[in-house]
Structures are given as structure tokens and as C-alpha cells.
Amino acid sequence: MRRLRFLLSRRWVIFFVVVIALAWVAWRLGEWQFHRLEDRKQRNAIIERNEALPPAPVTDVLAVGDDVSDQKQWRVVEATGTYDPDDTVIVRYRTREGTSGVDLVVPLVLSDGTALLVDRGWVATETRGSTPDDLPEPPPGEVTVTGWARQDATGDSTDVTDLSTRSISSERIGEALDRPVLGGFVDLRSESPAAETPLAAAELPELDNGPHFFYGLQWWFFGLLAVFGFFYLMYDEWRGVRPKRRGTADPEDDSEGAQHPAVDREHHARQE
Incomplete structure (x- = not known):
């Protein structure tokens, strides 16, 4: 659990709060679009019913x-x-x-x-x-x-x-x-009787469902994307603070403290 202590830092706490707020807003906006879809379906049903009735x-x-x-x-x-x-x-x-x-x-x-x-x-x-x-x-x-x-x-x-x-x-x-x-x-x-100069008449509104369904899905996708991004960045941070395995040599230490075998043989030859 020590490796997750970075989540208690101020930066990560603020990040978490922002992500939760974004996800909540995206969820509510998605719900709003689906409510608008239901309202549109009801409106379309009323128009179709009223249009079919005699004057x-x-x-x-x-x-x-x-x-x-x-x-x-x-x-x-x-x-x-x-x-x-x-x-x-x-x-x-x-x-x-x-x-x-x-x-x-x-x-x-x-x-x-x-x-x-x-x-x-x-x-x-x-x-x-x-x-x-x-x-x-x-x-x-x-x-x-x-x-x-x-x-x-x-x-x-x-x-x-x-x-x-x-x-x-x-x-x-x-x-x-x-x-x-x-x-x-x-x-x-x-x-x-008809007028001598007719005007451009009004028309019934479009009776399709509009873009509300896909807009709702997009908002929910954005919310899920924010949550996924948080956990991905958390995993990336966790990888960076993992302790090294025991016995694993550091490449930098090898380059500074160890000599190449050829160089070692040349050194002994000069001494003789």
C-alpha cells in the first residue's frame, strides 16, 4: 500500500475530485439528452395523431x-x-x-x-x-x-x-x-377561396428522433473516458514508484564502477 501513498498528495486529490465532477456532469448531460429524446417521441406521437384526425x-x-x-x-x-x-x-x-x-x-x-x-x-x-x-x-x-x-x-x-x-x-x-x-x-x-398571391405555407416539424440518442451516448462516453484516463495515469504513476528488484544492476552504476575485460588486461600488461 506504500506505493499508493501518492494518491493522498494534493495534486492527486484535486485530480480525483475534478475527474469525479466531470464524470457526474457528463452523466447528467447524457440523461438530459435521453429525456429530450423521450419528449420528442411524445411530441411526434401527438403530431401524428392530430394530423390524422379530421379538422x-x-x-x-x-x-x-x-x-x-x-x-x-x-x-x-x-x-x-x-x-x-x-x-x-x-x-x-x-x-x-x-x-x-x-x-x-x-x-x-x-x-x-x-x-x-x-x-x-x-x-x-x-x-x-x-x-x-x-x-x-x-x-x-x-x-x-x-x-x-x-x-x-x-x-x-x-x-x-x-x-x-x-x-x-x-x-x-x-x-x-x-x-x-x-x-x-x-x-x-x-x-x-384561395388568395391571388399565395404565401409560402408552414410545414409540420420533422418527425424523426433527432440527434439526442447519439448525443447522450457521446456524453456518457466522455464520462467513462475521464474515469479511464484517471486510472491509466494512476497506473503509470504507480509503475514509476515501484522499488527495484533485489540483485538488479543499475546500468549507470555498471558504466561508472566496472571496467571492460580488455581494458583490465592492458593495465596488467603495462605493470609487467
Whole structure:
């Protein structure tokens, strides 16, 4: 056990603590990635289920003052009303495939006077954050729309200034327009009659499992690598402090204290 006393030195104690901390962090990050994988699988299952259902009346899914629940996210809904293009809200910084653009959110006024916020789609812009001079008009008169129910965004990005925002929040937009709106919003899938200038429609998110499984394995591998490295360096240090075997000659001692036989014979010849 004497040969392992170096593990009690300050350097090795600190090294041990650092390795344990790194391994623990790597383990937790791996678990976090696997939790994200499970969340993604649940989200994909909800989207696939809701996409397969027939369109539901919008008031069965959305209500004034209520947000869209996780179970209703991406549910296909249908509504009939009249667009109010004067209250169009521009959602900035919506880049697609490297091209700058904006989304256009237009209130669809229903028969009871409430409004459904419809993200009609994306239009390209010249620069990031700019606004097109001529916004494509929605269909006039009574329109029937179908789309995917979406949850409101949160945070400072939902602030509305001059009918412009960075993220969609029905609460903030309703306050800015000073009109009652249904909670959440709808990503447009179709509208009848169709608009003269259609916009680039929203698409369902990717339904694969993403990279979370391999990211989780990588984090766990890094943790195991740190532990393995500690024990390897400990073994290397242990080899360096092993006592020499009894009877083993030191090469340096041999070179300094012992003479070559030929040199010894020459010395005796000179004496004679």
C-alpha cells in the first residue's frame, strides 16, 4: 500500500475530485439528452395523431384567454370568417434556407366578433428584419381556412410595436389590436377561396428522433473516458514508484564502477 501513498498528495486529490465532477456532469448531460429524446417521441406521437384526425371547429380547440395545450398542439382546425388586412401583424426575422423573410399574421373575424390569428405564411424580404413594401392581400369576403393550432410564444420577443413582432403571442397581439382574439394561433394549411398571391405555407416539424440518442451516448462516453484516463495515469504513476528488484544492476552504476575485460588486461600488461 506504500506505493499508493501518492494518491493522498494534493495534486492527486484535486485530480480525483475534478475527474469525479466531470464524470457526474457528463452523466447528467447524457440523461438530459435521453429525456429530450423521450419528449420528442411524445411530441411526434401527438403530431401524428392530430394530423390524422379530421379538422375540428376552431372553437372546440381554441378559446379566448386560453392557451393551446400540449395535447392540442398541431391539431387541425377549421374556421370561417372574414380577414381584416388592416390589422396585419408582421413577424420579423423568419429566415428560410438562408433567405430573409417575414410571416404575415392576419386576424380572421368570426361570426361572434372574436378573431382568430392566422399565420398565413412566409414572404421573402430584401434584408433581414425589413418589411416588403407591398404585402400580399388575403382573399376578400368570407373565407374558410384550415390550419394547425399552435401555442403562443413567451418572453420579450412577443412585444408588438407598430404592428410588428418577433414571435406570435395572441395575448400581446390582442392587446395591440384592441380586440378579443382566441388563445393561440393557427398556421395556415389551406384557405377557400384561395388568395391571388399565395404565401409560402408552414410545414409540420420533422418527425424523426433527432440527434439526442447519439448525443447522450457521446456524453456518457466522455464520462467513462475521464474515469479511464484517471486510472491509466494512476497506473503509470504507480509503475514509476515501484522499488527495484533485489540483485538488479543499475546500468549507470555498471558504466561508472566496472571496467571492460580488455581494458583490465592492458593495465596488467603495462605493470609487467
